[in-house]
Amino acid sequence: MTSSQPRRHWRTLQIAVCVTALLGGPTPALAQMSGNALRAPLAESAGPGKERARKTAERDSRPKPNVAPGEAARRASREYGGRVLNVVLEDGPGGPYYRVKLLDGGRVRVVHVEARH
Incomplete structure (x- = not known):
């Protein structure tokens, strides 16, 4: 050896x-x-299977938004002024909300609009 x-x-x-x-x-x-x-x-x-199943179950138990993205864009534009650039549904601790980007006078403003009535 x-x-x-x-x-x-x-x-x-x-x-x-x-x-x-x-x-x-x-x-x-x-x-x-x-x-x-x-x-x-x-x-x-x-493994990814158990984590994915847990996230799916958690997502299914959250409250669903009952405000359409277009309605959220109209509310934000009406309240803050400016042109809507982007609308994204987010999930926060208080429930779902829309993050709306507005362009007003060359400046970008980000506002949050409740996704539930």
Whole structure:
């Protein structure tokens, strides 16, 4: 055995552990070999699927806007004056609102319009 063979063996073991962890968790042999460190439930709860499902459920439970973007633009323009550049629906702690950008006299003004009556 040369001096580079133990290093190669160690590197192969490191790669095997990383690949196994990425593919869904350890085999029983690897879990026993490294103690309980590889049995952590991180791989079970990780991933985009659960986070996406949580965000979808959270989004579905929020109040829906009942003011159309065009109506929000008309309200902002009527109240503050200027030409409407952009209308974006945002979700704030107080509920949904529209962020309306107005151009008036060469200056851009951003106003918020409630998205619910």
